[in-house]
Amino acid sequence: MIRYLTSGESHGQCLTAIIEGMPANLKINIENINKELKKRQLGYGRGDRMKIENDRAIILSGVRGNITLGSPIAIQIQNKDFDNWKEYMNPIGDIDLESKKVTKARPGHADLVGALKYNFEDIRNVLERSSARETAARVAIGAICKEFLSNFNIKFTSHVVGIGQYELDKNYDFKYISDNVENSSVRCVDKFYEQKFIDEINKAKENRDTLGGIIEIRIQNIPLGVGSYVHYDKKLDANLALELMSIQGIKGVEFGLGFKLGKVFGSKAQDQIYYSKEKGIYRNTNNLGGIEGGMSTGEEIIIRCVMKPIPTLYTPLNSIDINTLENYKASVERSDNCAVPAASVVAENVCAFVIAKFFMYKFGNDNMDDILSNYENYLERLKEKGWIKNLKST
């Protein structure tokens, strides 16, 4: 089973990610990884930090001449802002611990509970790691997983479907989203809503406030049977939800019709099953978002996530000083007003990790040739029995 670890503080020297279990002989195009990192940095509503950083993946090990070795892959992403923070963030040697000390906890961030739990008098020791800067490392991991999955034509896209009170009421198809999303500063493919989203973010900014929103992730061409019902930790939807919920600020995840499923009768909820000689087994609907019993059905996987408004407000909320216990307004750290577009890029990439993990669980992970032949044999078996004609979503 592939797994990864990330390390790094927001204003420390760099982020480091190690992914273990990637197969040998996978060709990696570093520019594809850097493209994903760039996408995560964009998005209307971001603060000034993104003007400082220019995230690039430096692959340190596990790859030779663009080809994976099957050994752990270590990736580094440098924090350019470290140059401005050396005297506070150097890991070794005497540093200035006093002058940038943070003591007034921001409600909604990890500040208060983190400081109490780890016995810190300086909230900087918490916020450096709880910061979503860490998501750059996870995007690099996901981008490597996308490289792997592209060999099987598995495709990902994501877009923003809601900001503040506005929510997209149209259902665009995968191709339309993937063709158009990168041209939108808020990753919204609908021109009317794009403007509404921008206006909402501007309004929040003027009011020195922040906003969250809703993102949608679409995944195509996953063969049926990735993930399993046999044990709780092998369920594909459960693992996707875990990874998505671990993104800073994400507060809810739904598949297909999601929470709306609680409002309809079973006859309107399930995706009924049909067979024809021409199509094999097929469905006319995808209400369950491409997963049944913890397994991919072969339909498009459709997931939505809600992100709460950013906790750091330029008109700070009521709080206390953790050391004096006096009432104060929360600290103001430089901050984004809205990071929903960036979160959609993160979400897409953490999903790529989960899909790669369970794809390899089904088809192996030693080397690309063996995985490809296992994959083809499996599809051949399903075709021979007349169950599938082609992958449903190709």
Ligand SMILES: Cc1cc2nc3c(=O)[nH]c(=O)nc-3n(C[C@H](O)[C@H](O)[C@H](O)COP(=O)(O)O)c2cc1C
């Ligand atoms: C891409 C991205 C950027 C973020 N930027 C900020 C930010 O600038 N300021 C802030 O207070 N929170 C920001 N957040 C959210 C916080 O990191 C998050 O709310 C915090 O770590 C607490 O975790 P929780 O909301 O999951 O409980 C960002 C989140 C993401 C995904």
Ligand SMILES: C=C(O[C@@H]1CC(C(=O)O)=C[C@@H](OP(=O)(O)O)[C@H]1O)C(=O)O
């Ligand atoms: C650095 C990133 O996002 C940061 C996430 C973040 C937070 O609290 O989560 C707070 C801000 O940090 P800073 O105070 O350094 O500007 C964001 O910029 C990034 O996405 O790469």
